[in-house]
Amino acid sequence: MQKQVLVVEDNEEILSVINRLLNKDYQVFTATNGKKALSVLKNNNVDVIVSDIMMPEMDGIELCKKLKSDIEYSHIPIVLLTAKNDPSDRAEAYESGADAFISKPFSINVLHARIKNLLTRQDRIARDFKSQLVFEIKDLNFTSLDEEFLQKAIDCVNSHLSNSDFDQQQFAKEMSVSKSTLYNKLRTLTGLNTSAFITNIRLKAACQIMNQNRTIRISDLAYDVGFNDPKYFSSCFKKEFKMRPTEYIESLTTVLQQDE
Ligand code: MN
Numbered sequence: 001m002q003k004q005v006l007v008v009e010d011n012e013e014i015l016s017v018i019n020r021l022l023n024k025d026y027q028v029f030t031a032t033n034g035k036k037a038l039s040v041l042k043n044n045n046v047d048v049i050v051s052d053i054m055m056p057e058m059d060g061i062e063l064c065k066k067l068k069s070d071i072e073y074s075h076i077p078i079v080l081l082t083a084k085n086d087p088s089d090r091a092e093a094y095e096s097g098a099d100a101f102i103s104k105p106f107s108i109n110v111l112h113a114r115i116k117n118l119l120t121r122q123d124r125i126a127r128d129f130k131s132q133l134v135f136e137i138k139d140l141n142f143t144s145l146d147e148e149f150l151q152k153a154i155d156c157v158n159s160h161l162s163n164s165d166f167d168q169q170q171f172a173k174e175m176s177v178s179k180s181t182l183y184n185k186l187r188t189l190t191g192l193n194t195s196a197f198i199t200n201i202r203l204k205a206a207c208q209i210m211n212q213n214r215t216i217r218i219s220d221l222a223y224d225v226g227f228n229d230p231k232y233f234s235s236c237f238k239k240e241f242k243m244r245p246t247e248y249i250e251s252l253t254t255v256l257q258q259d260e
Pocket of ligand 1: 009010011052053054055
């Protein structure tokens with residue numbers, strides 16, 4: 001699926017040039033000030049925002065601050081287009097929480113590279129999240145709001161570990177967000193949809209339990225992490241970590257013997 005970029009720029013000439021150049025690779029939305037950008041965001045899923053700073057109604061700094069402090073949007077990377085010869089303007093831009101800066105006038109190649117970079121960074125983080133057993137959220141460079149959100153989501157699933165009825169509805173309710181916001185945030189922050197996220201956290205918990213108790217029966221382990229069917233649990237585990245739970249336990253034992 002094509003990634004979606006929102007370009008916010010009050011100079012319509014520049015706006016249409018950027019639009020034309022990005023259009024080949026992305027689905028592009030445009031807005032001529034921060035206020036209009038907010039209404040585009042309300043109705044569309046946007047993967048990256050490129051915004052000018054000086055604009056009427058709502059400027060790029062205000063837009064950026066607003067988005068980075070709103071849980072609905074704080075995960076969307078923002079590239080600010082800064083004016084080259086205004087240092088005070090720049091200092092403010094850096095404090096706004098933007099993810100990248102480009103000085104005007106800029107080459108379209110630089111803009112392209114910056115956007116691509118932000119998108120691949122997101123994909124890489126998502127891949128890491130899925131496969132890493134011990135996960136350091138701090139290493140991810142999320143905004144503190146997103147860091148908090150992800151930690152809360154992990155804790156939330158862990159606190160319902162053995163409850164196989166724990167579902168997306170209850171999850172969203174406990175996170176105090178709508179189901180679609182929960183989906184969008186998890187998707188961006190971890191690359192997983194809501195139910196895959198729940199499964200992933202449960203399987204990671206299963207590893208922790210096996211680390212502590214190497215003689216646990218796989219059927220008991222399955223129930224402990226919210227699976228009603230041990231066979232299904234084993235197959236999910238294998239899909240996620242490329243080995244069966246029994247093989248995981250064996251691998252722990254092998255490492256232990258090598259230590260001795
Ligand atoms: Mn402007």
